[in-house]
Amino acid sequence: MNSLATIDWAAYNASAAGRPARRIVTRAILAAGGEGSGKVALDIGAGAGADSLEFARRGWTVHAYDIDETLSHRLIENRRMSGEVVFHHADASLEDSFPRADVIYSSDALPMLGPEGLERAWPRLVDALRPGGIMAVDLFGEQDTWAERPDVATLSTAQISSMFSRFQILEREVRDEDGRFFDGKKHWHVITTLARKRA
Ligand SMILES: C[S@@+](CC[C@H](N)C(=O)[O-])C[C@H]1O[C@@H](n2cnc3c(N)ncnc32)[C@H](O)[C@@H]1O
Numbered sequence: 305m306n307s308l309a310t311i312d313w314a315a316y317n318a319s320a321a322g323r324p325a326r327r328i329v330t331r332a333i334l335a336a337g338g339e340g341s342g343k344v345a346l347d348i349g350a351g352a353g354a355d356s357l358e359f360a361r362r363g364w365t366v367h368a369y370d371i372d373e374t375l376s377h378r379l380i381e382n383r384r385m386s387g388e389v390v391f392h393h394a395d396a397s398l399e400d401s402f403p404r405a406d407v408i409y410s411s412d413a414l415p416m417l418g419p420e421g422l423e424r425a426w427p428r429l430v431d432a433l434r435p436g437g438i439m440a441v442d443l444f445g446e447q448d449t450w451a452e453r454p455d456v457a458t459l460s461t462a463q464i465s466s467m468f469s470r471f472q473i474l475e476r477e478v479r480d481e482d483g484r485f486f487d488g489k490k491h492w493h494v495i496t497t498l499a500r501k502r503a
Pocket of ligand 1: 313316317318348349350351352353369370371372379393394397410411412413416417422
């Protein structure tokens, strides 16, 4: 079993660069009050930035974090958008704090922080979210192929419930099926949650 450090995220992100934004981006924007200036999103593990760029097209400022630099090559698109992507080339699990945000978004990336990294980052992310703000994130469940990996955070239902104890759940979607990762087959057990932080 390779360690996550050996996954070529630059190659993965290059292969995903052209994908359309996920529909949950629009739902998060609507739940947080819609388009407009002054709104801030964080995108943790933003990859090639398909979702970050969608927030920025809608007038949002996005703080996009990733250990891979692919997104830095797309920042020229800031010139064409009403909002802006601010790229942080950083390990999100090591950040002491995050900018204040209306939405915290993460697609298929929080588990990659690892069990300890996610445990450290999660309370800092929750603190950064304004009361009433929206958390829209994927977490991996225990049926995921990568549950056997010590470097990926896979979580029980009880652990996920406790992470959202300060939230009202607006939507929850569970993907529990065989599929593919870009370099092979994989069972995906992905719990996607859209939730509002209680005031
Ligand atoms: C499966 S990809 C998802 C990328 C993007 N969110 C998407 O949906 O296309 C996981 C991303 O997490 C990033 N990543 C892994 N560990 C990270 C860490 N500790 N801090 C920040 N980003 C990390 C990888 O570089 C990669 O871009």
